[in-house]
Amino acid sequence: MAPTDVMDKLVSLAKRRGFVFQSSEIYGGLGSVWDYGPLGVELKRNIKDRWWRAMVQQRDDIEGLDAAILMHPKVWEASGHIAGFTDPLVDCKQCKNRFRADDERLKGPPGAPDTACPVCGNRGTLTAPRMFNLMFKTFMGPVEEAAAVVYLRPETAQGIYVNYLNVLQASRQKIPFGIAQIGKAFRNEITPGNFIFRTREFEQMEMQFFVKPGTEDEWFEFWRAARMQWHQDLGVRQEKLRFHAHTKDELAHYAKAAYDIEYEFPFGWHEFEGVHNRTDFDLSRHQQFSGKKLEYVETATNERFVPCVVETSVGADRTALAVLCDAYHEEEVAGEKRVVLRLHPSLAPVKAAVFPLVNKEGMPEFARRLYHDLRARFNAFYDDSGSIGRRYRRQDEAGTPFGVTVDGQTLQDGTVTVRDRDTLVQVRVAADQLGGHLSERLAA
Numbered sequence: 002m003a004p005t006d007v008m009d010k011l012v013s014l015a016k017r018r019g020f021v022f023q024s025s026e027i028y029g030g031l032g033s034v035w036d037y038g039p040l041g042v043e044l045k046r047n048i049k050d051r052w053w054r055a056m057v058q059q060r061d062d063i064e065g066l067d068a069a070i071l072m073h074p075k076v077w078e079a080s081g082h083i084a085g086f087t088d089p090l091v092d093c094k095q096c097k098n099r100f101r102a103d104d105e106r107l108k109g110p111p112g113a114p115d116t117a118c119p120v121c122g123n124r125g126t127l128t129a130p131r132m133f134n135l136m137f138k139t140f141m142g143p144v145e146e147a148a149a150v151v152y153l154r155p156e157t158a159q160g161i162y163v164n165y166l167n168v169l170q171a172s173r174q175k176i177p178f179g180i181a182q183i184g185k186a187f188r189n190e191i192t193p194g195n196f197i198f199r200t201r202e203f204e205q206m207e208m209q210f211f212v213k214p215g216t217e218d219e220w221f222e223f224w225r226a227a228r229m230q231w232h233q234d235l236g237v238r239q240e241k242l243r244f245h246a247h248t249k250d251e252l253a254h255y256a257k258a259a260y261d262i263e264y265e266f267p268f269g270w271h272e273f274e275g276v277h278n279r280t281d282f283d284l285s286r287h288q289q290f291s292g293k294k295l296e297y298v299e300t301a302t303n304e305r306f307v308p309c310v311v312e313t314s315v316g317a318d319r320t321a322l323a324v325l326c327d328a329y330h331e332e333e334v335a336g337e338k339r340v341v342l343r344l345h346p347s348l349a350p351v352k353a354a355v356f357p358l359v360n361k362e363g364m365p366e367f368a369r370r371l372y373h374d375l376r377a378r379f380n381a382f383y384d385d386s387g388s389i390g391r392r393y394r395r396q397d398e399a400g401t402p403f404g405v406t407v408d409g410q411t412l413q414d415g416t417v418t419v420r421d422r423d424t425l426v427q428v429r430v431a432a433d434q435l436g437g438h439l440s441e442r443l444a445a
């Protein structure tokens with residue numbers, strides 16, 4: 002399959018089955034903003050839950066946080082986002098389209114009389130490149146004036162830095178320790194695209210690890226390996242994952258080292274997580290701009306220092322896309338095409354679907370009871386419409402690991418069939434042991 006075919010099929014399946022919808026679709030949509038439907042919201046929650054378990058609940062050296070999206074405007078001066086978070090842009094005075102100055106479609110220098118607009122074709126209508134800030138701006142309070150400007154955060158990390166002291170004191174952690182949070186961030190991207198890969202509103206899962214200066218390199222190596230392992234544990238194929246080390250030109254001015262974790266999407270290798278060795282830049286800047294001491298005092302030695310930060314930052318939406326791309330398979334089963342999402346069981350929106358083979362002889366009643374029992378353990382689904390083959394295929398497309406069928410034999414001996422999504426192997430299991438049986442296989 003050609004790469005665009007795969008993406009087209011995935012976008013179409015995402016809409017048809019209720020994973021992802023275009024925002025405000027009945028109004029024609031809103032550029033590069035997406036909504037998660039009934040299956041998508043479960044998938045994304047499962048991704049975030051796994052991250053939270055691994056990064057916060059299963060570690061005693063990381064604390065959780067949920068900082069507000071709106072922050073004091075000085076935060077963005079300290080972080081460098083007001084001065085530096087900009088792209089050079091070119092406007093067409095004729096058609097009002099806006100382009101990045103490095104857009105490949107621009108033939109000739111923008112601003113020159115002979116350069117044609119790549120959209121409307123007019124010559125000499127393009128402005129010279131101007132700097133454009135990627136932060137969304139709004140106003141706080143009733144007056145729309147410069148003093149009331151606030152920004153929608155372009156990253157969640159700053160919420161962690163400004164709470165470093167609060168969390169340190171409240172949790173009584175000692176360095177090295179981390180603070181983690183999951184939350185929305187916003188960037189007014191000029192060239193968004195590739196479905197939910199680059200969007201203007203997105204969700205980040207970020208962890209900032211505060212360490213003693215001099216130990217940041219070893220922690221950087223630790224977190225780089227740990228984060229790659231996390232993606233592999235989600236079942237993402239190893240050959241589709243790789244590191245990309247930032248070259249000197251790619252490195253942010255404050256960063257000592259940085260690695261991207263890339264996935265081979267149908268549209269190429271792209272970063273979906275970054276692991277960054279940020280030195281003491283962040284806390285030093287906030288110390289300078291706020292006038293508050295953000296030093297750490299080591300009790301044993303009485304040594305004072307501003308901690309260095311190792312950051313892990315991954316997109317929840319990009320992870321969802323990587324996982325969906327990785328899970329999407331088309332195959333032939335008994336001469337018929339089937340589409341199956343081989344999602345890791347822990348990520349699957351629905352864990353098991355229950356079907357009565359036919360809608361008579363007490364099978365629906367039996368199946369409904371079973372479904373209610375299963376629902377107490379995990380997300381389950383009941384379906385009694387259409388042929389059994391069609392019902393299986395619908396669940397294959399939703400990534401449901403197990404299909405449970407109540408049939409004629411069930412009424413005689415109390416067993417049901419359990420069909421495995423990936424191997425298609427069917428086994429008979431006693432209905433009263435079904436919950437335990439499935440829970441065990443889901444955890445395997």
Ligand SMILES: [Zn+2]
Nearest residue numbers: 093096118121
């Ligand atoms: Zn134009």
